[in-house]
Amino acid sequence: MKRFSAYEFPEYVDWRPDPEVQAGFAATITRDPERAALIDALDDDALVDLYRGLVAARLHDVQLKRWVKQGVITKAWLGSGEEAVTVGSCAALGPDDVVGPMIRNAAALIERGVSLVDCFAGYLGTTDSITGGRDLHIGDPDKGVIPPISHVGDLVPVMAGCALAFRMRKEPRVALTWTGDGSTATGAVHEGLRTAAALGAPLVCVVQDNQVALGTRMEAAYRGDFTAYGAAYGAMLLEMDGNHVLDCYAATKRAVDACRAGDGPVIIVARTFRMGGHATHDEREARELFDDAVYRHWGQRDPVGCYETWLVEQRGVDRARLEAVEAEVAAQIDAAAEEAKAGRGVREPDPATVTDGVYAAEAG
């Protein structure tokens, strides 16, 4: 896909496939027979949809960064480099399932069909988004997206409760949430996992280990091993390559199937890497946390570039088709951003409504 030198990480700007990394990407697909079969069952349309999701996630972030540079917004929390975790996991869900994304999983909103205008308007604080400007953490329960709060980890018990409701009503639905390596330190994640496991709730909890929490490397905060969580909590545990959208899809599909079969919760550990800062304001500080070689290593494993290369070179998907998808998504992003931006100063919440809606009015 087209790269944006003004907005993307240096390793992505001149990204070229590396044969060894691409061989590893292909090998991951066939490593586990069950996952290989799930991936094999995807037709070209499904595969291209995954590409569409990755591109939308990347361009969504590029747009936010453009706005930061233009002064439209002051900062943005990006999922760049971690898109495969979000897009792959969402692809494994059905329309009746629910997700609880972190702000870094904004791609989940797009995957679930929340409009791009809503996504951008959330940052602008206009009335276009579901919160009407009251919060930038958005979602849409009608599309199965529960908005997060800033308190990382707090979604895990809440999503466990969603899953409990499904179990109680014997509905074949699943709740999925992501939690960072950093937020696994919270009591909320621990209690959420313990509660979900005790109650047999069909919850998929993806530990999105991007190796850093704000400005502290993961090793400084955790001396253990996330893959031990399965035994520790009494839940099925799977690992997945967090930069590999097909592996994320297949692993999550297995987890979701297990939940639907009554074997939830499932914990999935996804190893990935935060290529940027905690947000756009501290990318320089983030760069100082790791050696350049680490950035080069993970930069070469760009989830978009690796998948695109695999689609064209291994799967034989026509590059022109991918370019058409990219052009289509780019146009949608541009249009949505423009429409959202046009709401500034126009679709602003009425200050007289500041006290409205603290409580739900109707008994129900």
Place this chain on the structure above:
Amino acid sequence: MATGNTYIEAVREALLEEMKADERVFLLGEDIATYGGAFKVTAGFLDEFGAERVVDTPIAEAGIVGAAIGAALMGLRPVAEIQFLDFLSCGFDQLTNFAAKAHYRWGAAIPIVIRGPGGGGVGGGPFHSQSVEMYFVKTPGIKVVAPSTAADAKLLLKAAIRDPNPVLFIEHKALYRAPALREALPGPDAVGVIGEAAVRREGDDLAILSYGAMVHKSLEAAAALAADGIEARVVDLRTLQPLDDEAIVEAVRRCGKVLIVHEDTRTGGIAGEITARINERAFEWLDGPVTRVTAQDTPVPYNKGLEAAFFPQVEDIEAAARRLAAY
């Protein structure tokens, strides 16, 4: 001996009736199913409703409150028991940051009830006696109910379960089995109204505003005052969020003098808020300083003598009332 039902039986009856009336209502909490609850509020519920609707949880208040929120988002009506409300501090974040703000942020109703025993006077010590209400009264988006009678315990718990908002329902543990509180309970169709105070005793010389167990101590004090010709109006607030401003203003207008009594600690207790509201809305009718009798600004001590010195006693209320009446 009084006949009728106790306060704890009223709580139990409200839960039973609401679970029978609405299949979305379910209970979760520590030791509530097999064990029947630490205070046996839900004894027998497991047999009647099954494990899907009476859910034992780990000792995880954030897990309990969070799971209640999630289940509510998916259309259920969870009633979460916190074994002692002191432990709600462990689920504070879920209640104050997730549940309380959801409707304001994105229009999501969170119809959950967090219920359990609060208050002290039973030798529970620092961690089984606290008045937790003001942590939540000051958090927009939560309703806080604290009944003082058996009938209200039933009526208001039913109202709380039917309310579309997060409701903290504070049952006073010292009242659970108090024989004097036995009374005939309203039938299954009666439901209370959250946000309405009740006048427990008529009088025009001064008004005593209180809630929970202190309503009964205030009534005792009022009876002693009456022997000397001082007639106190005793108002049971019943709900702390929202406060019944009309009832408070009415009390000021009728009596001109107001004594606020609570067993919560003094600083940041509801008395300060009520005093401010009286200043804003009814200052002209005051004939004396709004006065308060409260617990001390300390943790709740364990030793009986210390505990008695910590909590307001009938004599404290009576003495403060006499001073105010003579003002």
